Amino acid sequence: MDLQFTPEEQAFRAEVRAFLQEQLPAALAAKVKAGQRLTRADQEGWHAILNRKGWLAYHWPREHGGTGWSAVQKFIFDDECALAGGPRLVPFGLSMLGPVLIKYGNEAQKKHWLPRILNGDDWWCQGYSEPGAGSDLASLKTTAVRVTDETGDHYVVNGQKTWTTQGQHANMMFCLVRTNREVKAQSGISFVLIDMNQPGVEVRPIRTLDGDREVNEVFLTDVKVPLENLVGEENKGWTYAKYLLTYERTGIAGVGFCVAALAKLKVIAAKVHKNGRPLNQDPLFAARMARVEIDLENMKTTNLRVIAAVAGGGVPGAESSMLKIRGTEIRQEILSLIRRAMGPYATPYIEEAQYEGYDEAPVGGIDEAATAAANYFNYRKLSIFGGSNEIQKNIISKMILGL
Incomplete structure (x- = not known):
């Protein structure tokens, strides 16, 4: 099951893949796929690569350095970056402050701060x-x-x-x-x-x-x-704060990263055996994988709707809360299944495995095992930051149901 794209959109996907193959450093992609910690230099380097290409602020208006991409193009770019091992861009200037300045800042603030965000002059x-x-x-x-x-x-x-x-x-x-x-x-x-x-x-x-x-x-x-x-x-800052949070919550959903995590889960479930056969053939485990994949496909469609709705300068409303809830639940479920698939091999916490250069033999013969526990526990935070999921349900009930 997958979304359908036009020939033009497929051509754009091929362009993005070619760019990533040529410009995304292999060592950086390997760190991302292994779940290792990224340095400041790693993040600044990827920021600079995208800025040189003109693909950094793809959600900004063209007049401020954006790309003018359609909702589907933005979706494709996020999807391909995540699958290739592209790091998550540091969102604070680019995806949070930038949109606030563009909508509410004065001309002097836009002229001064927006170019500095693009150039990486400020963190x-x-x-x-x-x-x-x-x-x-x-x-x-x-x-x-x-x-x-x-x-x-x-x-x-x-x-x-x-x-x-x-x-x-x-x-x-x-x-x-x-x-x-x-x-x-x-x-x-x-x-x-x-x-x-x-x-x-x-x-x-x-x-x-x-x-x-x-x-x-x-x-x-x-x-x-x-x-x-x-x-x-x-x-009047509360108005600007709420506007910023809708962008933050939409980004927390992390559709592309869910897609990449699901792909990793499928590889692991095919590699690990239970009762003499691959884990992906175990009825109970396969059912949980199928359930989370269906949820992810549904979220992809919702994500496209939200992106399309704000393409003309609109503001994500309660939909951003919906995405935040479902996106974090899906991502946590995938990480839980990855850890569960590894069984006892996911138990040890190996701090050195979080850093580049770790080259010990894979735990239990599973490459991903060394970082599984750390990533699982770290991403329990997803349902808390950006406004806890309980608060998001209150927002939905008030804005959509009028409760």
Whole structure:
């Protein structure tokens, strides 16, 4: 079962495949397929390759450096990149801040920041979640007070952000701050851009179970933010935050990565034997594989509908929440089946296997076994970040069912 494409779309798929074969570094693709950790240089290198080709900001309008691709072309590109082992692009500047600036930023902000996102001059992180304000984001407490001193007019920001993904690399943060405490929570929030390389900004790592520091805490103490770094209007930041989150949630669905993970699962299930025959011939396991593949095909169609709906500048609505829920559930189910297929060989946690250069004999003769447990546990986060799946169900019930 698969989607049908026109001859023109098939030709575009062939073009993408040829580009990936020529330009995607083999060592980088191997790391992605093995589930190993990527370095900052890995991610910046792939970003630069796509930018040189003009295929980086394929979801931006053409006038700002986008491609003008159709919804189907965007779908094909994501699909082929994932299957080839292309890394997930760092989304914070490209897929989150960029669309917000294009829709709500002033001309000076677009002229300054958008080219820098494309060129990789800035590494952005997201200052949304706080201790006590995760899915209940509107309760955030980080404050921004407008002051005038000898240096001029600016905001002074104080507070704490958490779960700041890749904040250890960032030189810039787009941040939600409270600028009015006298109105209801959602009405007193502003959206500002903060230079991370200044006094008062402290980044502390949060070590995850696999020893990585992918996420961080960020402490902001009397941090100065120029007035020109306010995006849109003061106290209107909740509108911009919601707009950004619809793009984040749509991306979290990760259709292409689900397709690649399913392909890996099929290889493993054909390789591993149970009771003298391949695991993919076991009725119960084969039924679970079939179920998740059917769910994935359905999600592909929904994903295309959402992409097509926003192609003209629209905003994904509750559909982005639907994609986020189903996409994360499907991806977690596939990773669970991969781990289950390996049985006891997936049990050992081998930290060295997370890094390039690991060349020990495959655990139990299965190449993917060394990273299976780490990837399974790491991606339990998918149903939490970007707004937990429980919160997404509340959004759907309110926006679609009117409950």
